[in-house]
Amino acid sequence: MASMYRISEFAKRVGRSASTVRRWEREGRLTAKRTATGQRYFTDGDVRQVLQPGFDEASRKTVVYCRVSSPGQRDDLASQVGAMEEFCRGRGLAVDEWVKEIGGGMDLKRKKFLALMDQIERGEVGTVVIAHKDRLARFGFEYLEHVSAKNGCTFLVANQESLSPQEEMVQDLLAIVHTFSCRLYGLRRYEKTLKDELSGGGR
Template sequence: MEKRYKPGEFALKINRSVGTLRLWDRSGKLPAKRLPSGQRYYTEEDLNKALRLDRPLIKKKIIVYTRVSSPKQKQDLIRQSEAMEQFCLARGYIIDEVIEEIGGGLNYTRPQFLRLMKMIENREVKILVIAFKDRLCRFGFEYFEYFLTTHEGKLVIANAQTLSPQQELIEDLMAVIHSFSSRLYGLRKYKKEISKIISEPEPTEIR
């Protein structure tokens, strides 16, 4: 059975007064439902509608995101942005903002990447355009795409592999290998220490 809210309960839910609800009911802004006895009540559908009434209008944007790994690739970043602008122009997209970033694809705390995630969370992004998947992130791309689509956004990938430098991929793979190697070394060292402790004779208790 659908949950019903009495006017007092509903007013608390949306942080408004019962008087405001009566005003909205009379004006038709948010009509209350009524029982045969005439008593007013509200439903979950009314709750969602009321919350939308208070939500400020947000202009949804078409965003281009471009990235390179190091400052040495600054010219590559410029070319990547220009190529994406041409890509959008050919498809009739009017770009609201181009977000450029220098940082590794394995770094998920990049400032502009986090700003983009916040914009998506706030449902500010209508279309996100990238040259290739790895411009956004090396791993977990499917989750990012899911996050965008569930926040009313659309992802457009140009699939311009020439704008995804092979050297970057090699560097990222080397970083992954180094990370796992360090962990493996740490585990081996830890294993040796454990073995040493186990092999040591127990101290003789003196009575």
């Protein structure tokens, strides 16, 4: 007897998100079966269809993401874009979308970065091209890569070190030190307050 999978189960089996499966349905790339009561389901045949090579590649975009930390680095951003254009031409990559953003590599709430990750989760992006890992995020790149791979997206890293400014790393490290210094200061204040309270309570 053939297995029957609801959308969430089917999505897990094919390594995609439920929203991606729903999009495939809307686009007519996949058709759900229905039970006598009208509930949608998929079968092992649908699983094999999705897992076959090239099933969803044609509809996925190639996106180049370029980033610098501050407005004063606009010239660096232009250089980064130019270098990525040359890199993509050399690889024969047809780019569907260019994303240029100004924001710190430690900030994972960057507007365009989040919009890109949303597109990836929806299964709309097949390849993201970046000059260096830290152009996407200073830390946690491997996790972002893992999440993206589950939605059928791969990162192509040019590893052009000259486009990953050393001064940005210094700024990010200083931001980390500042954050933890503030936390330690807060803890010291809390410790003093607690000691004062305990001393007062003992009198």
